[in-house]
Amino acid sequence: MIAVDRLGKRYGALAALDGVSFEAARGTIFGLVGPNGAGKTTLLKCLVGIVAPGEGRCAVAGVDVATDPVGARRHVGYLPSEGGLYEAMTGRACLRFALSAYPAVDRELLADLERDFPVPLDRRIRTYSHGMRRKLGLLQALAPDVPVAILDEPEDGLDPSARRRFLDVLRRLRDRGRTILLSSHQLESVAAVCDRVAFLAAGKLVDCDSMDRIRERAARRIRVRLSPGVDPAVLRIDGVESVTPRDGAYVVVAAGEPLDVARRLAALPIEGLEYRSLRLDEVYSDLYGIERAA
Amino acid sequence: MIEKAIRDVAWKSLAAALLLGAHLVIAIAYFHEFEQNIEAFRQVVPFEPIRKVIDAAAKRGFDGYLSLQHFFKATNTFGTFAAVFFGMGAVAGEVERRTIELLLSRPVSRTRILTVKYVAGALGLLIPLFVVTAAAIPLASTIEEPVAVGPLFLQAVHSAAFLAALYSLTFALSTAMSDSARVAYLVLGVSVIEFSLLVVREASHASFYKLVDISVLLDIVLTGRLPWPTDLGLVAASGAFFAIAVWRFRTRDF
Numbered sequence: 334m335i336a337v338d339r340l341g342k343r344y345g346a347l348a349a350l351d352g353v354s355f356e357a358a359r360g361t362i363f364g365l366v367g368p369n370g371a372g373k374t375t376l377l378k379c380l381v382g383i384v385a386p387g388e389g390r391c392a393v394a395g396v397d398v399a400t401d402p403v404g405a406r407r408h409v410g411y412l413p414s415e416g417g418l419y420e421a422m423t424g425r426a427c428l429r430f431a432l433s434a435y436p437a438v439d440r441e442l443l444a445d446l447e448r449d450f451p452v453p454l455d456r457r458i459r460t461y462s463h464g465m466r467r468k469l470g471l472l473q474a475l476a477p478d479v480p481v482a483i484l485d486e487p488e489d490g491l492d493p494s495a496r497r498r499f500l501d502v503l504r505r506l507r508d509r510g511r512t513i514l515l516s517s518h519q520l521e522s523v524a525a526v527c528d529r530v531a532f533l534a535a536g537k538l539v540d541c542d543s544m545d546r547i548r549e550r551a552a553r554r555i556r557v558r559l560s561p562g563v564d565p566a567v568l569r570i571d572g573v574e575s576v577t578p579r580d581g582a583y584v585v586v587a588a589g590e591p592l593d594v595a596r597r598l599a600a601l602p603i604e605g606l607e608y609r610s611l612r613l614d615e616v617y618s619d620l621y622g623i624e625r626a627a
Numbered sequence: 628m629i630e631k632a633i634r635d636v637a638w639k640s641l642a643a644a645l646l647l648g649a650h651l652v653i654a655i656a657y658f659h660e661f662e663q664n665i666e667a668f669r670q671v672v673p674f675e676p677i678r679k680v681i682d683a684a685a686k687r688g689f690d691g692y693l694s695l696q697h698f699f700k701a702t703n704t705f706g707t708f709a710a711v712f713f714g715m716g717a718v719a720g721e722v723e724r725r726t727i728e729l730l731l732s733r734p735v736s737r738t739r740i741l742t743v744k745y746v747a748g749a750l751g752l753l754i755p756l757f758v759v760t761a762a763a764i765p766l767a768s769t770i771e772e773p774v775a776v777g778p779l780f781l782q783a784v785h786s787a788a789f790l791a792a793l794y795s796l797t798f799a800l801s802t803a804m805s806d807s808a809r810v811a812y813l814v815l816g817v818s819v820i821e822f823s824l825l826v827v828r829e830a831s832h833a834s835f836y837k838l839v840d841i842s843v844l845l846d847i848v849l850t851g852r853l854p855w856p857t858d859l860g861l862v863a864a865s866g867a868f869f870a871i872a873v874w875r876f877r878t879r880d881f
Contacts, residue, residue, distance in 0.1 A: 378728070381732045382731070383727075383731045383880070383881050384880040384881070385878075385880060402736075403734050403735065403736050404734075406733065406734040409732070411728075411732035413728035413729060413732065414728075415725045415728070417724055417725025417726040417727070417729055418726065418729065419631075419724075420724065430628070430630075431733070433628070434733035434734050435734060436734075
């Protein structure tokens with residue numbers, strides 16, 4: 334439903350995107366994560382034709398965005414990251430304007446969304462709080478009767494209960510066959526709803542896998558703190574795929590059964606060993622070399 | 628999209644009509660006083676070129692006075708500000724308000740978005756000019772002065788061609804820049820310099836306001852004909868600025 338093939342975009346010397354490729358199948362939620370400036374927003378803008386890629390191609394619902402941007406956008410509901418709305422309009426007028434360009438609007442879904450994300454639609458947008466603006470942005474992005482929704486930081490400004498309802502809405506839309514591409518810093522939410530996740534850093538795709546596989550891979554990571562003066566080479570025992578220094582300890586990735594490898598590592602001269610299934614934010618920290626809280 | 632574009636320009640258009648209309652009402656109300664005190668006016672005016680303007684207008688009676696007050700003075704000054712005001716925010720304003728992403732992510736082509744904005748802005752700018760010009764006819768009857776209707780509207784057409792070119796230039800700059808205030812400062816700065824040049828005898832030929840100078844307007848009154856080469860040139864300039872705007876808007880990343 335969404336195909337990105339060797340997508341590249343440069344701003345002068347800066348590579349905002351560098352050879353990014355992935356696909357998101359119909360009826361799935363695809364998460365896009367990465368630090369600020371990783372290229373997530375640029376990628377999403379390429380998918381709706383707001384930014385023209387320098388290299389590669391991308392397509393939505395089989396329509397090439399470069400050759401037929403209007404045709405591609407007919408299949409996409411889009412929530413921009415900064416969520417600029419027309420301040421002088423009422424919420425209702427802005428919503429009417431935003432939806433008027435689409436061939437069809439799912440009225441039943443819109444009514445549901447208005448219940449899930451209540452917004453004072455008859456008030457001018459300039460009187461809205463940040464959260465209300467975000468909810469209005471979600472209404473206009475999700476209500477069009479289209480097969481794809483592209484959402485850039487959708488949870489920004491939502492309170493915890495709205496966030497929970499938002500994740501429920503995404504699950505319902507996925508069950509109805511909609512493909513959702515979601516860029517988010519809320520890793521708990523990404524882990525909770527996404528079927529696949531791509532990690533971007535400095536414009537490059539550093540990892541892309543199904544959530545199940547990411548969980549399975551995360552379960553094979555063992556953190557070991559060696560006794561002082563011990564050569565880390567001792568960690569390269571049978572059944573170990575890789576050893577990476579991180580935060581004064583070592584991340585050992587087991588090639589085989591992780592419990593068995595952990596048992597054998599425990600017999601080495603170590604100060605401590607941590608073996609548990611990592612959360613997505615911990616996988617993220619390991620991928621991007623960010624020091625984790627103890 | 629069309630509805631929104633009309634709503635965006637409607638209040639500006641109303642403001643422009645009220646301003647231009649108020650000036651016209653005052654100007655017509657004071658016509659007889661002007662007529663009786665031309666010599667005194669001539670003496671208080673500090674520059675020779677402006678004295679010539681007053682003389683030229685006075686020679687054509689009420690029609691010349693209307694050319695001077697409504698077209699040369701009001702339309703050229705208020706019209707310049709209005710042209711800049713209507714064009715400056717077309718795209719730069721959307722970038723500033725961060726609404727450009729919402730606008731461009733709709734399934735509508737950029738050419739259509741820009742064309743709707745351009746046409747709405749141009750109509751919003753020019754309709755008040757024609758409406759207020761038409762209002763001069765009943766207003767003139769209140770002071771029992773006849774108006775040459777044909778030349779009056781030909782002057783409006785000529786002024787409209789000039790304002791449309793200025794609006795199109797501002798509009799094109801707005802598609803290339805991200806700060807509407809800068810667009811306005813740029814165009815108004817150039818316009819003020821150009822208007823100043825008009826009253827400097829040695830440099831007046833270099834002013835683009837020479838195209839809508841009182842002598843050109845009075846020629847229209849006298850001959851009952853438009854200066855076609857100038858007007859076609861202005862229309863071509865508007866077309867060229869709009870084409871540049873479309874090209875820039877279509878190729879620009881936001």
